[in-house]
Amino acid sequence: MLTIITPAAKRDLTTLDAVNAELDRVTGPDDIFIGQLISQASRAVESWCGRIFAREDVRESVHLTEPAGALLLSRFPVAVINSVTTEAGSLLPALYEADSDTGMLYRLTSSGGRSIWAPGRILVDYSAGFILPDTEGRNLPADIERAAIIAVRNAYTGRGHNPALRSEEVDGVGTFSYGLPASLSTEVTDLLAPYRLPGFA
Structure with a gap:
């Protein structure tokens, strides 16, 4: 959504x-x-x-029923990710990264490696689109x-x-x-x- x-x-x-x-x-x-x-x-x-x-600020709600290696955001290119919130709480910016061109959002470990998104609801506030x-x-x-x-x-x-x-x-x-x-x-x-x-x- x-x-x-x-x-x-x-x-x-x-x-x-x-x-x-x-x-x-x-x-x-x-x-x-x-x-x-x-x-x-x-x-x-x-x-x-x-x-x-056109570039817009949006909030996307993703419901995962099983673990996923990446989230595919609906809008791209991604200009900035403002916040990511899982059922466990808000994530620090160091714990996620986005591929601007494709809209893929990855979960990161504390050491910077890619991890898995756990099942549940994830809210992503971000700005995407072209100027x-x-x-x-x-x-x-x-x-x-x-x-x-x-x-x-x-x-x-x-x-x-x-x-x-x-x-x-x-x-x-x-x-x-x-x-x-x-x-x-x-x-x-x-x-x-x-x-x-x-x-x-």
């Missing part, structure tokens, strides 16, 4: 400036529309990959941002014949509501494939 302690302030995987550069356009009336497409594309990327990329574009220290992989940019570009340039057109109102003004295509293009999914969780393959 995962509880979000501090949600990300934003989860957009690219920026208006990056999309405008891709489209070779300057800021203009379409900026609000493009901003909406960026948010839609970012959610679509998350959905396809089965994970959230997104347009934020100091950004570390979101460039191919994830590139995938989002392409998805936005495709939706923007194809809006005149968008298969995801949700509504059309011709009585009076004539209002159109656009969305992303039902599926991401192969160009996008090829970039995202290394970041997709196995269960979503």
